[in-house]
Amino acid sequence: MSALRTTPVEQISFCARPGYAQKGRTTALFANHYKVDFNPAAIVQQYDFKLEGIDINDMPSKKLKTIMKAVIKQRRETFGDARLAFDGRSIVYASKMLPFDNEVTVECEIEDERSTDRPPRKYMVKLLYTAERPLTEMQAFLRGERRESAVDVINALDVVLRTVPTMKLVSAGRNFYMPTSDYPISGGAEVWLGYNQSLRPGQAGTTFNADLAASAFLKVMPVMEFICQQLNCRDPRQLQQALGDMRGQKQASKAIATLAITVNHRPTKRTFRVSGLSRTPASGTFIQLEGGKQGPSVADYFKEKYKKQGLQFPHLPCIRIGSAAKSNFLPIEVCDVAPGHRFTNAGLKLSDRQTADLIKIACRRPEERRGLVHNQLGMLMGELNEHAHDFGMRVHNKAIAMTGHILPVPEIKYANGNERPSAGKWNMMGKKFSEAAELACWAIICMCGPRDMQLNDVQQFAVNFVSNAKKIGMKVSMERPPIMMMFDERLSIPDAMQSAFDQAAKAGRRPKPQLLLCIMPVKPFPDYPQVKLVGDTQLGVATQLLWVKHARDGKPTVLANVLLKVNAKIGGRNAADCTYQRTTCVIVCVCADVHHASPGSSRPSIAAVVASLDNQFVRHAACVRVQGPRKEIIEDLAGMVRKLIMLFHSINRVYPQKVVFLRDGVSEGQFRQVLKLEVRAIEEACRSISSDYRPLITFLTCQKRHHTRIYAVNAQDQDQSGNTQAGTVVDTAICHPTEFDFFLCSHGGLQGTSRPTKYSVLWDEMNFSPDQIQKLIYELCYLQARCTRSVSIPPAVYYAHLAAFRAQHFVQDMDIESQSAISGRSGGSGSAISIDWSERFTNVHEDLTNVMYFV
Numbered sequence: 001m002s003a004l005r006t007t008p009v010e011q012i013s014f015c016a017r018p019g020y021a022q023k024g025r026t027t028a029l030f031a032n033h034y035k036v037d038f039n040p041a042a043i044v045q046q047y048d049f050k051l052e053g054i055d056i057n058d059m060p061s062k063k064l065k066t067i068m069k070a071v072i073k074q075r076r077e078t079f080g081d082a083r084l085a086f087d088g089r090s091i092v093y094a095s096k097m098l099p100f101d102n103e104v105t106v107e108c109e110i111e112d113e114r115s116t117d118r119p120p121r122k123y124m125v126k127l128l129y130t131a132e133r134p135l136t137e138m139q140a141f142l143r144g145e146r147r148e149s150a151v152d153v154i155n156a157l158d159v160v161l162r163t164v165p166t167m168k169l170v171s172a173g174r175n176f177y178m179p180t181s182d183y184p185i186s187g188g189a190e191v192w193l194g195y196n197q198s199l200r201p202g203q204a205g206t207t208f209n210a211d212l213a214a215s216a217f218l219k220v221m222p223v224m225e226f227i228c229q230q231l232n233c234r235d236p237r238q239l240q241q242a243l244g245d246m247r248g249q250k251q252a253s254k255a256i257a258t259l260a261i262t263v264n265h266r267p268t269k270r271t272f273r274v275s276g277l278s279r280t281p282a283s284g285t286f287i288q289l290e291g292g293k294q295g296p297s298v299a300d301y302f303k304e305k306y307k308k309q310g311l312q313f314p315h316l317p318c319i320r321i322g323s324a325a326k327s328n329f330l331p332i333e334v335c336d337v338a339p340g341h342r343f344t345n346a347g348l349k350l351s352d353r354q355t356a357d358l359i360k361i362a363c364r365r366p367e368e369r370r371g372l373v374h375n376q377l378g379m380l381m382g383e384l385n386e387h388a389h390d391f392g393m394r395v396h397n398k399a400i401a402m403t404g405h406i407l408p409v410p411e412i413k414y415a416n417g418n419e420r421p422s423a424g425k426w427n428m429m430g431k432k433f434s435e436a437a438e439l440a441c442w443a444i445i446c447m448c449g450p451r452d453m454q455l456n457d458v459q460q461f462a463v464n465f466v467s468n469a470k471k472i473g474m475k476v477s478m479e480r481p482p483i484m485m486m487f488d489e490r491l492s493i494p495d496a497m498q499s500a501f502d503q504a505a506k507a508g509r510r511p512k513p514q515l516l517l518c519i520m521p522v523k524p525f526p527d528y529p530q531v532k533l534v535g536d537t538q539l540g541v542a543t544q545l546l547w548v549k550h551a552r553d554g555k556p557t558v559l560a561n562v563l564l565k566v567n568a569k570i571g572g573r574n575a576a577d578c579t580y581q582r583t584t585c586v587i588v589c590v591c592a593d594v595h596h597a598s599p600g601s602s603r604p605s606i607a608a609v610v611a612s613l614d615n616q617f618v619r620h621a622a623c624v625r626v627q628g629p630r631k632e633i634i635e636d637l638a639g640m641v642r643k644l645i646m647l648f649h650s651i652n653r654v655y656p657q658k659v660v661f662l663r664d665g666v667s668e669g670q671f672r673q674v675l676k677l678e679v680r681a682i683e684e685a686c687r688s689i690s691s692d693y694r695p696l697i698t699f700l701t702c703q704k705r706h707h708t709r710i711y712a713v714n715a716q717d718q719d720q721s722g723n724t725q726a727g728t729v730v731d732t733a734i735c736h737p738t739e740f741d742f743f744l745c746s747h748g749g750l751q752g753t754s755r756p757t758k759y760s761v762l763w764d765e766m767n768f769s770p771d772q773i774q775k776l777i778y779e780l781c782y783l784q785a786r787c788t789r790s791v792s793i794p795p796a797v798y799y800a801h802l803a804a805f806r807a808q809h810f811v812q813d814m815d816i817e818s819q820s821a822i823s824g825r826s827g828g829s830g831s832a833i834s835i836d837w838s839e840r841f842t843n844v845h846e847d848l849t850n851v852m853y854f855v
Contacts, residue, residue, distance in 0.1 A: 004676050004763070005683075012672045013146070015740040015764045021731050023771045024405035028713035029724070033207035035396040036157075036505045042392025044133040047093040049086065052105065052124035061088040065166070068092070070108040071125050078106050083390045085160040092127060093156050103128040135392055145740045150201070158199040158207065160391045161208065164384045165197070166243060170340045174198060175213040177603050178376065179340060185357040188229040189343050189350075191759055191826050195373050196707050204402070205731040208395050210377055211707035211843040212369050214362035216343035216350060223261055223319060223335040227528060230255040233563075236313050243277075243317060250354060253277050253364065254788075261319065263330060265306055271338045275327070276320045281808075283314040298329050317765040351647045366711050366722045370399075371506045400532035402733035404710070406725050407716065411577035412777045415473055423719045423783065424726030424748030424790040428560060432473030437572030439469060439515065440477045443500035443507030445484045447493070448521040450547045457552060458483050458519065464554040465517075469563055471556075474572070478508055481517075493527055499533050512847070514570045516543050517765035523547045529809035533842070535853075537810055540845030542569040542853045561787070568785035568852045575788075577779050588648055588656035589617050589780070590641065591796035592678075593664040594632055604811060604837040606636040606803035610796045611644035613651055613850070618783055620796055621647055621797035622854055624810065626841035637681035642688055647849060655689070658696045658766055660776070664797045668760075674698060676764045678704060694759045699763040700773075702793050707736060708743060709754050726790050730756070730776050740764065740773060746781035747792045752836030784855045803854040812840040 004012065049068065050056065068086045072079070083095040098104070104127050109120035133156045141150035145584070170192070177194030184190045194213045197237055199206060200606060218226070224236065231251060233239040242248040259274040276287045287295035299314040311331050318329035343350060350358065364372065378397065385394050385654040412419045414431040446458050462483070466476045469803040475763050482503035497516060504513035518531055525545065535543035544566055550558045564574055589612045597603035604626045613619040623640040634640070649655050659682060666674050686693045693802040710730060712718045719725050724745050731742035740761040759777060761768065791798065844853070
């Protein structure tokens with residue numbers, strides 16, 4: 001039993017760094033981190049921020065920042081010459097003790113944005129002294145001493161460094177955006193560029209991490225124009241027609257729901273939040289007077305109140321603002337989209353085209369990306385350092401340099417020879433699968449209409465498919481599979497798949513087929529979830545979808561890529577790493593991930609665990625479970641690991657002696673809890689097999705959601721895209737001062753700037769050296785079954801993500817969201833507690849336990 005079982009979460013210590021990488025060719029690098037000098041003698045003072053008579057938790061951060069800004073401006077004498085930094089919620093940091101006792105209450109006034117005629121609103125702000133944050137704690141932490149309070153110091157200094165960009169730029173989370181854009185995209189949106197910043201402790205000291213950020217904002221435009229764009233209308237006349245039916249009204253209401261707007265018919269700074277559209281036009285929407293009497297129409301009111309000739313478009317509905325119980329109405333033509341409004345904050349979802357445009361704009365080559373960030377910081381660096389100076393800090397404007405290593409490229413083994421990748425990629429021309437599976441029982445289902453593909457076209461595709469399969473080593477004993485023309489037979493997808501299943505089993509004289517190959521008419525295919533649901537949970541057969549265009553063209557390169565997936569799904573091994581050092585110890589690589597529904601959804605999370613089934617880490621099996629919404633800890637990990645270890649034993653006749661557990665999807669703040677609970681679950685799984693079975697466990701995390709980028713100084717150390725070469729590893733300078741972590745860029749660059757993966761070894765009973773663990777992880781990245789490229793994380797992590805993502809379709813489609821809303825209105829605690837998700841989840845068919853159906 002590990003010491004983790006009895007150690008409180010807050011006292012868990014992670015694995016200490018055992019040394020540094022030695023193997024591989026050294027390379028000169030720099031990162032998007034900037035050195036931060038600090039004065040150890042400086043002390044940051046911390047105060048609580050409160051509003052008398054108001055719960056600050058009910059007030060948006062933007063409003064709280066406005067209040068604090070007014071306090072500093074109007075009551076400067078209260079704070080002397082101290083500089084202040086506000087976290088936007090509940091804490092104020094001061095560069096020195098403020099000139100009052102433990103607490104002070106001051107009054108500030110803020111102009112009422114609803115009207116210039118109304119008196120300013122008064123707020124009573126209370127500051128209460130709570131603690132001091134000496135920078136000596138940071139110094140001790142960087143020396144390797146464990147100081148829990150160092151986290152509080154880092155948080156304080158991070159808030160200090162965010163003060164100037166918060167005042168100068170448009171902030172969104174940890175990102176700051178320039179309020180100008182030269183990148184318009186479709187749908188009334190435009191892309192703003194900015195940067196993300198954070199303060200990080202590292203071996204080079206405290207560093208300021210800054211990376212490019214891009215987000216879609218709504219253009220400042222008339223709301224009428226915005227709605228026209230959403231409904232594809234050219235002018236107000238077309239808009240009136242579109243809003244004449246229920247579908248158009250629903251689409252328009254959804255587009256403007258929660259939209260922030262300003263008005264142009266009177267002087268005001270106020271922004272309004274839209275709650276919907278009126279069901280009647282401005283000429284037929286009447287104002288309710290006191291006592292319930294009906295007043296004039298909105299159109300007549302505006303004509304009389306603002307002395308205009310009348311509304312230009314009284315036939316259009318009004319914008320509704322306020323609550324449902326107390327609504328106010330504004331004519332569409334007097335409303336404009338408010339500036340600085342993020343597209344997603346408006347309740348809108350980027351279309352596929354908008355997303356592609358955003359990615360294209362944000363995708364910059366390394367040198368260009370670095371230059372954009374450097375230029376943005378340069379415009380703020382003077383003011384930023386002026387403010388930070390009084391807190392004992394200074395940010396350098398030169399990126400941190402460091403030395404990394406480029407690991408040796410592994411050799412890929414095929415049945416008829418080996419291949420040495422170059423720049424993280426290779427091709428299979430003339431090569432045969434390392435272990436080709438036999439395709440003995442299968443069927444083709446054409447889900448296209450007769451205009452897209454005729455029976456003879458499908459037959460020709462089958463000939464091409466079989467021919468290409470044989471070229472790369474597969475034995476195809478059923479060369480003429482049954483073909484199901486779904487539309488000709490007038491069958492639903494489940495019936496067509498069942499019929500093809502039965503015909504293949506009969507023709508192949510087997511209990512069931514190995515594969516159903518489905519030709520889909522469009523991409524993306526809206527019925528994809530149903531195909532996978534039927535195949536994975538009802539029939540228990542691997543499925544492979546192929547776009548009709550690719551089926552008609554029959555290009556060998558496309559078919560070869562499809563065959564990579566097919567061979568893996570039916571039990572073959574595409575390639576192996578011939579440089580991997582096999583040992584007498586049996587090692588299993590286990591990877592885990594949790595897929596969550598979109599924010600705000602009450603649908604459950606899906607946990608997936610994938611384990612290798614051979615000593616080459618090529619064959620894998622997956623286990624999926626459903627659990628409560630937004631839960632990151634895997635609840636049934638013990639049962640899932642037990643099932644996979646037993647499967648490993650049934651194939652290899654031996655239990656693994658070592659378990660390398662790679663966890664994805666957790667943040668640094670969750671490390672201790674995940675480590676404690678999930679290592680305990682692995683131990684319980686092993687103990688349930690046998691009381692004396694306890695393999696060695698190494699537990700590490702991989703993170704892609706970070707903002708560190710690494711650049712090669714010399715051109716010979718870059719690939720064709722200008723990125724660092726595949727195999728570049730860093731475990732100095734920007735890495736943790738004492739803990740065992742490293743950055744590895746295991747893939748070659750395709751476009752834009754490559755993002756290295758950060759690995760943190762939290763628990764290590766195998767005593768890996770840095771060279772050993774880096775080599776293992778890097779070589780695993782060359783064994784992805786779906787392509788002939790090295791990938792950015794080990795394939796089993798991808799497989800866990802794919803298995804979890806697909807299993808979201810296995811939750812019964814009941815009206816979960818409505819039930820959650822009803823529960824909330826009736827005072828219930830929500831669907832997360834009341835719903836038994838396991839009863840609504842159909843798990844993967846047992847016949848797919850040993851099948852890589854998820855690739």
